[in-house]
Amino acid sequence: MNLIKTTLAAFLLLSLSTLNGAFAAPKYIVDSNNSVVNFSTIKKQYVVDPAVFEGITGSISNSGQAEININLSSIDTNIPIRDQRLKALFFKVAKFPQATIKATIDMKKIKSIRYYKRMEIPAILEFYGVSKEIKLEVLIAKVYKKKLLITSMKPIIINAKDYGVPAKNLVALSKTVGGLSLSEEVAVNFVLSFADKQ
Template identity: 35%
Template sequence: MKTWFFALAFIFAAPIVSAHEWNVASKDSTVSFVSVKKSVIAEAHSLSGIEGNIRSDGHFELTIPLKTVETGIDIRNERMQSMLFDVTRYPKVILSANLPKNLLKSMPVGTTQTKEIPAQLALHGKIKRINFEVLIVKLSHRKVVVTSVKPTIINASDFNLSSGIKALMQIASLSSISTAVPVSFVLTLKRD
């Protein structure tokens, strides 16, 4: 009876185990963006704690926790979290895309490939379709690095972030903060 139970458990668990073929290695992945204040002062920021996976059917999902925003200044981190991103209501960014089913599997080790990936970006309660141009580097049968070829411009107005930017300008006594922000990323994916 025990053998029968374990056989059934294995059969039903197998699709779950193999459902995520590639997983984002969080500690080796980052998203960065640049903000410009007073029209001339550019500052680089980053987000970490990224999680994601590519399923065997090619569905890709990436989750970026907004509480991890790092600007180099603690009070600015807190203000971005509360006033811009409103992490209590909108704690994360979710990016999803459908990739060709065997895209990574079919690449020979040591090769690169440039692809334009149409994706959906969910941020601050809004969803927008955005194309990302990426460079894929297959380092081994179990490790791939995906990086942006060029920054993707995210417009605050597309995601209802304009009022948050105005609030940041007011509290910091700034004449301006850019509402269009270039975003870049480096993702390391490892195979199960």
């Protein structure tokens, strides 16, 4: 009897381990070298300063659970001192090193794509310690058999105030550019390249 119990316990552990491994194994992995998130800050309502984040990681599971992580320290405005000011004064990267987007994607729709498909995906953006619902309007394209490309069709409008970013952060940043007023809202776009790992 003890032998039977031991055998059953071992079988259950092995089965659970296998199932956990299957669920944990990602279907698609972000190709960080070919993925970017960009936005523009607006000074005095007419001066636009573009910026990009290139430290993008993440995955999409077999069940469609997607998580995209944006390393806020990877910001690049082509002006190093501006990068440092954004990281230290606005994003406070020492405390909030990344932003995360989580969503569930209908994998049946992904499988049905022959070339490309436009989709609307509800998602959660975690930024500055706050989580809020956003809507992603994207174009998903299959590139060869092992690549997936997801690009924004419309920008995501992010208001710093909605995520609890203190107004003083923007004021401190404004002082570094001669006191020019800076918009609390930015338009965010992205290009995400995924490699099929299975």
